[in-house]
Amino acid sequence: MMHTKLSPMTSLLLFIFLSSLTVGSTGENPFTPKTYLIRYWNKEIQNNQAKPIFLLSKASPLSAAESASFSKLAAQNALGSQLSAFCASANLLCFPDSLPSAFGQKVYVNSTGVNAGQRNYRSAASAKGGSNEFTKQRVEPGKFFRESMLKKGKVIPMPDINDKLPERSFLPRSISSKQPFSTLKVSELKHIFHAGDNSTMETMIVKSLSECKRAPNPGEIKRCVSSAEDMIDFAVSMLGRNIDILTTKNVNGSKQSIMIGSIEGINGGKVTDSVTCHQLLFPYLLYYCHTVPKVRVYQVDILDPNSKAKINNGVAICHMNTSSWSPTHAAFLALGSAPGRIEVCHWIFQNDLTWTVVD
Numbered sequence: 001m002m003h004t005k006l007s008p009m010t011s012l013l014l015f016i017f018l019s020s021l022t023v024g025s026t027g028e029n030p031f032t033p034k035t036y037l038i039r040y041w042n043k044e045i046q047n048n049q050a051k052p053i054f055l056l057s058k059a060s061p062l063s064a065a066e067s068a069s070f071s072k073l074a075a076q077n078a079l080g081s082q083l084s085a086f087c088a089s090a091n092l093l094c095f096p097d098s099l100p101s102a103f104g105q106k107v108y109v110n111s112t113g114v115n116a117g118q119r120n121y122r123s124a125a126s127a128k129g130g131s132n133e134f135t136k137q138r139v140e141p142g143k144f145f146r147e148s149m150l151k152k153g154k155v156i157p158m159p160d161i162n163d164k165l166p167e168r169s170f171l172p173r174s175i176s177s178k179q180p181f182s183t184l185k186v187s188e189l190k191h192i193f194h195a196g197d198n199s200t201m202e203t204m205i206v207k208s209l210s211e212c213k214r215a216p217n218p219g220e221i222k223r224c225v226s227s228a229e230d231m232i233d234f235a236v237s238m239l240g241r242n243i244d245i246l247t248t249k250n251v252n253g254s255k256q257s258i259m260i261g262s263i264e265g266i267n268g269g270k271v272t273d274s275v276t277c278h279q280l281l282f283p284y285l286l287y288y289c290h291t292v293p294k295v296r297v298y299q300v301d302i303l304d305p306n307s308k309a310k311i312n313n314g315v316a317i318c319h320m321n322t323s324s325w326s327p328t329h330a331a332f333l334a335l336g337s338a339p340g341r342i343e344v345c346h347w348i349f350q351n352d353l354t355w356t357v358v359d
Contacts (some may be wrong), residue, residue: 026057040228047244059230060169090169090171093281134321143330143346144335163351165278168285173230186205224280235275242357249314253314260301261302265298271295315348316348
């Protein structure tokens, strides 16, 4: 029997044709980035937890045919030739200089590639050397609190937990794995994303790459992930396969007084390890994930203090060992103590997430 070797172009056209077919009663195309992510989750995560809607919502919206086509362009270093179509189809941030001033230059230039409020928490993991940039300004009420504040019926302030960064999606791994990702390859990234010298795009690329390249804090293991599959891989490598994602449900209660409702301690309320992921500012969705040892994690019903109605379900994380933190950390400025003397808790902000071991 003879086997005919197909040309690369014929193979691509055949794949695109097959990808246009739908399979199954749901009508879901089995070759889209989202359905691939679902299969990947099923393969890597070994429990019966529901699929995390949060993570699936971040999957690339590309169709199977678009994914195949842009993946081929990426392999040829030719994505820049189709930048407008690529950005629109893949839900990327490609022209930040043309954004309305609501986002403003400040978000890009002053935030070291990430919402400054969220970066505060990343420093909290095992910060040595300080975060003086935060202590120079008044710490927002409710940004840090003690574990004893998580008592049913207690009224406390909640900080602004709104995500300040523009919405973006992950790239499919078939495309993200072909992208240059190094401070040594900034010129290649600038070429792909049509970024001029000293532009907002160049600034955000350089700052986020520098943050990813930065040496980890003592005891911290960190990785920047540009696909949902990469994030799953990192979480599994740190915590094992019986894991789940926790996120704060919405932003209700933000910048207001809230009442604490029912509280559930994750892993039986025991001290545990977790992996927390924070967004970085980049053309596509990029998360800085890092190990967070010796924490207690809580899911908290958040109530309106007047009506007592439930308005949110928040995730709070309490760092039980702060001995390696800087004495000038904003948490000690806010709570009035010193490294190693107190635990420090904070909420998980909108669009950040924490991975925990399932009970």
